[in-house]
Amino acid sequence: MKKKKATKKISSKKSVQTDPLISKRKKGESFFEDVYDVVRQIPKGRVTSYGAIANFLGTKSSARMVGWAMNGCAHVTPKVPAHRVVNRLGMLSGKAHFNPPSKMEEQLLKEGIKVKKEMIVDFEKHFWDPAKELLL
DNA sequence: CGATTGACGTACG
């Protein structure tokens, strides 16, 4: 991990939802579904960042939740191109979480995006902002 | 039930 881990505001309440996307019980899957929907709409040869998606959803401060959502993208249909989602630095942070980790680079290369050592070349150029391109 | 982690990001030193 990184570091931090100082004050954690110890309060877990009782919201034990579990299975955010496995058991979509009611309509509370909003966040996850929204993330998947946005990621699916990412044009080919384009990439975005967790923060951009979080910002688009309104939870810009909770970019981590976007990452959590992607954690279940593997078993979501249709397939979510999570390989097009990277951190704000343009680095393939989630590469290690892919089926075959190399799949991410492979897909990006196929899309025409150059990847240099787990880092997208000209990330800004390939950056796709849902809040601007998708708009509402 | 409490503490820690986590595919991030921004602020402060």
Added chain:
DNA sequence: TCGTACGCCAATC
């Protein structure tokens, strides 16, 4: 300019 710290919200140990 680079490094460290904190915050979000939820899941897992």
